[in-house]
Amino acid sequence: MDGGARPVGARERRRGSVRIGELAAATGVSVRALRYYEEQDLLVANRSPSGQRHYPDTAVERVQLIQQLYAAGLASKTVVKVLPCIETEEVAPQILELLRAERARIDEQITGMLETRDRLDAAITAASEARGDGRSCPR
Amino acid sequence: MDGGARPVGARERRRGSVRIGELAAATGVSVRALRYYEEQDLLVANRSPSGQRHYPDTAVERVQLIQQLYAAGLASKTVVKVLPCIETEEVAPQILELLRAERARIDEQITGMLETRDRLDAAITAASEARGDGRSCPR
DNA sequence: CTAAAACCTGACGTTGACGTCAGAGGCAAG
DNA sequence: CTTGCCTCTGACGTCAACGTCAGGTTTTAG
Structure with a gap:
């Protein structure tokens, strides 16, 4: 596993600054999976100057949606195409x-x-x- | 592919003498898959002296059941265990x-x-x- | 009898969604 | 400044359910 308890410090969570470990903990998917989603263009992340990923808060829902679509048997290539449609309804x-x-x-x-x-x-x-x-x- | 048209001859089908190609055609699964099922102990076949597989007629239903269970997301190890129960109701x-x-x-x-x-x-x-x-x- | 079709046993290849390991930074706390 | 956790990028490993190919035997049609 990658995340267990999270001693995240104190006044974190500056809105839009979720790091990969936190996102993993919040969604229940592994860090590896999140990086994989990025490879598949399912999930984008802002990068800090040092290269670390920072996700907007909306990423949590997005990841859950991805999981749901996977669970329904959609392939990632399909998910890439339908994801924006489901989110924007366009x-x-x-x-x-x-x-x-x-x-x-x-x-x-x-x-x-x-x-x-x-x-x-x-x-x-x-x-x-x-x-x-x-x-x-x-x- | 393994089977296309099947010029099976005329007076075959002696009841209990279905060969692997016929079973494949009858169930829609590939010959390779049937051999795989045997590897997994999902399907047994009588062997002719020369080693060829001969299936009883009930094999058709069994294969379809296997497919159904696979489609429902059961692993083959699970299918092995539940198959007899579903068939015999014991x-x-x-x-x-x-x-x-x-x-x-x-x-x-x-x-x-x-x-x-x-x-x-x-x-x-x-x-x-x-x-x-x-x-x-x-x- | 002969040629084609079907069958046999290995055994390696494939695909998807990650797991895991290695080696190299980055970042908040004491 | 050092310690310890988090993160980074490759890159190879995994697992299931077959696909596919090779090389050889058997059965069947004519």
Whole structure:
């Protein structure tokens, strides 16, 4: 891991001066991941004269959005394209098609996962009943 | 690719004698994937004296189930454990916990994807309206 | 019988999203 | 000024689920 407790000093947080470690702690993603996002042009940082990254406060939301899109199965190349659209709500026409395609893909995936969940439920229920293991009174 | 058209001859299919190429064609997965499943102990095959794999007809369903579980984000090590339970509906107690854990994970993932879908919808709707591009009359 | 198609076993290559390590600065506290 | 944590840039490692290629055997169509 990279961040545990954060003895950040006292009167930090000058608005727009979040360093990479703090951002990592705030979002729950690793420092490495944040640098990776920058490589992928998903996240930009202001650089101090010495080269250190400083993020605006909005970066927290942005990182969380990136995670959400990743979790939905979008590739980083896709995320790069759709990110600005989602944040600004201004969508270029070519991107619109991409959005629709991804939406459709997500929808299919949800459908599949609902089916899978039901199959797992069936097995779980069968097992519970076979064991007289009613799930509402485990005690 | 491995299978395109399948000039399989005429009086094949002696019940329980499906070869790997046919199974691939029937399930839509690649021959390589089927061999991989065997490596992972997800799929067993009878071997002819010369070493060729012959699958029972039930293999089709099994492969589809494997795919479904993969699509839901289960790892192959997990699939190995839960597969027999789902097929036979007989669940060992340790596996039961695993099933519940995976079910919960899937549930969370579905929730997340629903949120993501809504965000995409918002962007899509905003874009469509901005362009006067009602989705019901594209012409 | 012969040629084509399908199958076999290794074994190395691929892709994405990071993990991890090395070596070299930077920055607030005592 | 020194100590100790944080940060920097490479750059190689990882893991899963296959893809792909090589070299050889088997089955099938004609």
